Amino acid sequence: MKVKSAVLQEMGRPTPYAKSKPIVIEELELAPPHDEEVLVKLLYAGLCHSDLSVINASRPRPTPMALGHEAVGRIQQVGKNVDNVQVGDIVSCVFVPSCGTCDSCRTGRPATCTTGSKANGAGLLLCGQSHLSRQVSKPTDPKVIHHLLGVAAFSTYSVMNKNSVVKIDPSIPPKYAAVFGCAVITGVGAVVNTAKIEFGASVAIVGLGGVGFCALLGALAAGASSIIVVDLEQSKLDLAKKLGASHAVLSTKDTSLDNLIQSIKQLTRQGRGVDYAFEMAGSGPTLKIAYGITRPGGTTVTAGLPHPETQFSISQVTITAEERTLKGSYLGSCVPTRDIPRYVQLYKEDQ
Ligand SMILES: [Zn+2]
Ligand SMILES: [Zn+2]
Incomplete structure (x- = not known):
């Protein structure tokens, strides 16, 4: 045809x-x-x-x-x-x-x-x-x-x-x-399937595209106690606050990553970082931010898709000495036939 x-x-x-x-x-x-x-x-x-x-x-x-x-x-x-x-x-x-x-x-x-x-x-x-x-x-x-x-x-x-x-x-x-x-299963799935956050966990989401916003909705539905959102656009941060984010942090192209990481950590309990940080933009700097604001013992999840030549380096000892976890999430680690109808139902229940 x-x-x-x-x-x-x-x-x-x-x-x-x-x-x-x-x-x-x-x-x-x-x-x-x-x-x-x-x-x-x-x-x-x-x-x-x-x-x-x-x-x-x-x-x-x-x-x-x-x-x-x-x-x-x-x-x-x-x-x-x-x-x-x-x-x-x-x-x-x-x-x-x-x-x-x-x-x-x-x-x-x-x-x-x-x-x-x-x-x-x-x-x-x-x-x-x-x-x-x-x-x-x-x-x-x-x-x-x-x-x-x-x-x-x-x-x-x-x-x-x-x-x-x-x-x-x-x-x-x-x-x-x-x-x-795409956006819903990737964003919600990163939170509930890949990270499997616990009720009351503290969360940060770096990058508010469609996937980042869906991660926010997933974290709210899963019972996160506090959610920090980070983006380059104020209008997206404002919308995230309306939806239920606890703290919104505006990053600019000129902000030093170290300063940004320190100021975000100040928003967390004892300044240690969040239990779960989600990188949702697919760039080297955003993963650096997400890893930097994760607390010792915490988990950093990346669902962004950077260019195949993008490299990411971290201090290796932090993984051992801080018992850190870094996980990738593709398609929200989902089983589509199980998860899509579930998320559709949550949408119908206004979540
Ligand atoms: Zn897509
Ligand atoms: Zn197969």
């Missing part, structure tokens, strides 16, 4: 993108779903920082590529081995398709599925193929269009593996439902 997709032509074009136009809306041919796949009519999609990270080459992927991964859609057609969704279901898209059989999947860690990560890196579906292609005038022009993260949501329709979709409550307005598959 014919579909329209926002296709990234190549990575790393210069900014401003309004001039270099790395993305073009193209009419493409979408091949029908295989037995394990579904055809989805996309209803709403969010623009996530990870889309930008592919455009600016921080997350290198093959091009041309149909972008978009944070979305909600309606099932239009199912392959004959699909049993988790039916035609007409409203689904949240999941950006790591899990195979269900690799070591990660079998041990309850589908976010790190070996087969899914490999397919995502290659810009293909789990079946090892692309379903998108374009008409070309010259035989040397690329004909195959890759799928971003098995979803390719900036399209009118897309084909996805059955494990790239989770059925959700259709009563949620689709424009809000769209963010559950």
Whole structure:
């Protein structure tokens, strides 16, 4: 069938993108779903920082590529081995398709599925193929269009593996439902799955994008006693305070990291730092801040996605002598079929 997709032509074009136009809306041919796949009519999609990270080459992927991964859609057609969704279901898209059989999947860690990560890196579906292609005038022009993260949501329709979709409550307005598959599971999951914070824990969140805000909501729902938020934008800090953050700290590009770390620690019990600090911006300095404001015995979680060449150094002895933990969190360490309906329910309960 014919579909329209926002296709990234190549990575790393210069900014401003309004001039270099790395993305073009193209009419493409979408091949029908295989037995394990579904055809989805996309209803709403969010623009996530990870889309930008592919455009600016921080997350290198093959091009041309149909972008978009944070979305909600309606099932239009199912392959004959699909049993988790039916035609007409409203689904949240999941950006790591899990195979269900690799070591990660079998041990309850589908976010790190070996087969899914490999397919995502290659810009293909789990079946090892692309379903998108374009008409070309010259035989040397690329004909195959890759799928971003098995979803390719900036399209009118897309084909996805059955494990790239989770059925959700259709009563949620689709424009809000769209963010559950990325910002919500990543942010809330970092708090409740990766860190598993205790009731009454003290928390800091460094970086208030969609994921950082969802971490704030997760920390509130999980019963954090105090929550410090850190960002470069006052308006985001104001909103975080309204939502329930205890302290808001404005950082500026010129603030010395050491001074910032010391001033944040002053807001914590005995100035020792927080029990859990979450790095949600994906940069070296933000992880340095998050690690610096974590107390001895505490846990620092990073869910941001920096450029692969970004290095992070810490005083090694702090890990030993302060019994520190540093954890990574991808897709909120979630099990999408368990967690997305749970978070949708929390949303419906006004949390
Ligand atoms: Zn995302
Ligand atoms: Zn797997």
